Amino acid sequence: MEIHHTKHHQAYIDNLNKALEDLKEFQNIDITTLLKKINEIPENKRTVIRNHGGGHLNHSIFWEIMAPNSRKPSPSFKKEIEKYFNSLENFFEEFKKTAMGVFGSGWAWLVMDDKKNLLIKPYPNQDSPYMENLYPIMGIDVWEHAYYLKYQNRRAEYIDNWFKIINWEEVEKRYQDLKP
Numbered sequence: 001m002e003i004h005h006t007k008h009h010q011a012y013i014d015n016l017n018k019a020l021e022d023l024k025e026f027q028n029i030d031i032t033t034l035l036k037k038i039n040e041i042p043e044n045k046r047t048v049i050r051n052h053g054g055g056h057l058n059h060s061i062f063w064e065i066m067a068p069n070s071r072k073p074s075p076s077f078k079k080e081i082e083k084y085f086n087s088l089e090n091f092f093e094e095f096k097k098t099a100m101g102v103f104g105s106g107w108a109w110l111v112m113d114d115k116k117n118l119l120i121k122p123y124p125n126q127d128s129p130y131m132e133n134l135y136p137i138m139g140i141d142v143w144e145h146a147y148y149l150k151y152q153n154r155r156a157e158y159i160d161n162w163f164k165i166i167n168w169e170e171v172e173k174r175y176q177d178l179k180p
């Protein structure tokens with residue numbers, strides 16, 4: 001996790017800043033707005049900003065939603081999850097299935113649409129849910145760099161263990177704060 005944080009995440013930030021150097025009109029907007037406006041970015045810079053801006057934001061959220069002393073979702077948030085996924089067990093099952101189904105490098109996200117519906121979606125590379133106007137609530141990095149050092153190719157085991165370190169307080173906070 002430490003190499004992941006210090007080396008990989010920093011590279012996304014450095015490359016994003018470099019790509020923004022000659023794009024004055026996009027320098028002073030926050031990262032979520034930048035990604036929502038991805039199609040307004042000049043074509044020659046769009047891919048690099050999509051990859052590295054997305055990488056920066058995805059990882060920023062990822063570090064926040066993990067905690068060493070994971071508890072359980074609050075009763076009210078659990079109820080929200082049950083509303084969309086029937087049970088917490090079923091939610092984990094669907095989330096894992098989506099994360100396992102990401103071909104190659106990418107993420108699985110619990111996202112919210114602008115009608116406050118919760119859904120689980122796979123994303124390739126560093127694509128951000130913000131690019132399609134969805135709000136990322138909780139997501140797992142399933143790039144091999146996220147788990148290879150500890151789990152080699154055992155993505156399923158990594159996902160199962162990741163469920164045990166979810167910072168539910170922060171996940172719920174994101175859900176409440178991002179509610180449109």
Ligand code: MN3
Nearest residue numbers: 008141143146
């Ligand atoms: Mn990563």
